[in-house]
Amino acid sequence: METTTERKPTDRRKQVLEAASRSFAAFGYKATTMDQVAKAAGVGKGTIYTFFANKEELFEQIVKDLIAELKDVAERTLDPALPFADNLLRILQQVLAYRDRHGLIVKLSQEVKEFGTPMATGGLEAVERSIISYIAGHVSNAIAKGEIRESDPVLTAYMMLKMYLALTAEGGHLHEPLDTDQVLASFRFYCLEGLAVG
């Protein structure tokens, strides 16, 4: 086995994806340059183009991976035997474990329309749409079982996502970052219980 610090050559695609992911998360799509990504990945600029036809495609791949990853986490965590609220919080807890990924999710969801409508439409909303539709299914179930109050499942799912994002990374600059327990407690408080007095 190699004793040097060299990475396996097959790592390169992953290196690029990870560097790009970090860069998009930190600076957004437009402000991320291919030079930057190459430098951060420790590869030549041309190398990126052996894996991805162009910047847009690199971006789309990251989005796609992200969606798949999130879905996977959710599926694995879901326990149909538990009440809705518990499942919801458990999944959030799991997803929160990927703190790194969050930067990207958030950045992306902020930047949805950054590209002029053309790319926005076909592109980025995929993440949110996919997540929302997934949650909405479970919201419907929960309503049917009388676990939560009657409401438009899609709008509710959408609001949940927004609250969740607000509590995790988005607020980084606007309020003190919350630890996992605080996020879960706050989510329960704002989303489920409401502010109105008893």
Place this chain on the structure above:
Amino acid sequence: METTTERKPTDRRKQVLEAASRSFAAFGYKATTMDQVAKAAGVGKGTIYTFFANKEELFEQIVKDLIAELKDVAERTLDPALPFADNLLRILQQVLAYRDRHGLIVKLSQEVKEFGTPMATGGLEAVERSIISYIAGHVSNAIAKGEIRESDPVLTAYMMLKMYLALTAEGGHLHEPLDTDQVLASFRFYCLEGLAVG
């Protein structure tokens, strides 16, 4: 006095600000070019630079004006005699009247970190920070009067803003646009009452 059809010279600054405001709202910061702004404002490109040292400064001025304007609307609408929830909804209602402005608020809040940290930090969060701090004051009051449940006023104010934005423009692509009444009802539902049954 001029006898030509020329507008007063002092108009030019306002023309630029308004054109830029519309452009930033529609396309975002990066996708807005100074040519665009000049054309939309009906002035020469160079004229912009007689008022604003650079694109960034133009942008910051718009942000500042926006904050002031919002504060003003809120102040004028607030009636200390009314309970918190009522005031909150009345103010939202007022702000909603400026549908145009919304495009900008939303676009801006999405784009907060678009610029690489440097500009983001010093720049755009000002809007949200200012709004949140304003709301937080009233939240504190409301808690003191027992009008709403105990909570961190800043976090609560922050969550309110996020929910509000989620219900207005942000969702444009993710759920049907809501009319003013729907926004207010939904805000009351999600923010004040919560999803939990009974």
Place this chain on the structure above:
Amino acid sequence: METTTERKPTDRRKQVLEAASRSFAAFGYKATTMDQVAKAAGVGKGTIYTFFANKEELFEQIVKDLIAELKDVAERTLDPALPFADNLLRILQQVLAYRDRHGLIVKLSQEVKEFGTPMATGGLEAVERSIISYIAGHVSNAIAKGEIRESDPVLTAYMMLKMYLALTAEGGHLHEPLDTDQVLASFRFYCLEGLAVG
């Protein structure tokens, strides 16, 4: 009046066209870089793009101008009263006056297919096509008047153009450059009289 060496600002478009023309003639389309052209024209690189949307459009403009210019020279020189051969030689003589332009005509006609079919088809052949069709009209006339032997006018026009080009710039590297009189004499010899003995 200016005593400096400054050219009139309005010259810039022409400067670019001329520099590009020279460059295309000397190196061909692909081997000509926009940096080169800018440098040669004594303007900034961006200036080119204020006049021409891209390299291709710059190129097409040059081609168009060239066609117009050649047509103009021919029209002005043509004297319907003279026999075909005389007119032909007079026009060639005139066109030969623009020795500079020749480099471009030749280079272009060599490079016709350099671009992969797409651009070639829509683009460069325009020059030759236009010239050939013009000559072919006069060839038809001459045949009708019995001034030259029966033949396919278009093919004959085409061959004439090729011979002419062969005698002027194309041969620069393959035989001693000929002066104007030699070109005219040779053209008469090869094109009209033929090699066959009496």
Place this chain on the structure above:
Amino acid sequence: METTTERKPTDRRKQVLEAASRSFAAFGYKATTMDQVAKAAGVGKGTIYTFFANKEELFEQIVKDLIAELKDVAERTLDPALPFADNLLRILQQVLAYRDRHGLIVKLSQEVKEFGTPMATGGLEAVERSIISYIAGHVSNAIAKGEIRESDPVLTAYMMLKMYLALTAEGGHLHEPLDTDQVLASFRFYCLEGLAVG
């Protein structure tokens, strides 16, 4: 000896030359990429560089081979007993049999100066120079024997080549492609007989 389906290693060089030859003919020098050539030759890209130091050298080798091949065809076809015109047409007929090769000759002769003077000078004109000098020798002979009119043998040879090229591939886009008989007849008509009446 290898028992696999591998071709002899010495085949590889020829495969590369042929693939490159086809590619240069079809797309020209600049538009031909080494990837293309490798793919078409069915070898790895690196393999090309074991035979040829760089793209330019590969190109030059093809040119050299082409010259040799043409000379060979001409030598084998020439019958000193026949009159000049007959020999000329017989050789052309033979060369025309290599329709494939033509693509390359033509493309090359068009692209002679494509490379900026440096490569052009040292490179491509070799083909034409060699052909012309070969023909010129026979022209001299023919003149000495009184088979054709007095003229500068080199210039005449040069004009013959140009007319020939004009009649074969070059005109592809400017007139209907001619079949072998039409080429020979037209060559006789334009080159030997001339357009002048009676």
Place this chain on the structure above:
DNA sequence: AATGAATGAGTCTTCATTCAT
């Protein structure tokens, strides 16, 4: 010897900013 993944110099193009008029 053969390979093709990796590289980075070199291209075209955009756009914030300047400055002569």
Place this chain on the structure above:
DNA sequence: AATGAATGAAGACTCATTCAT
């Protein structure tokens, strides 16, 4: 004061060439 022609730094992308396997 106002203009917009001119600029060049910066970005996405290509491709001849190298080198570890």
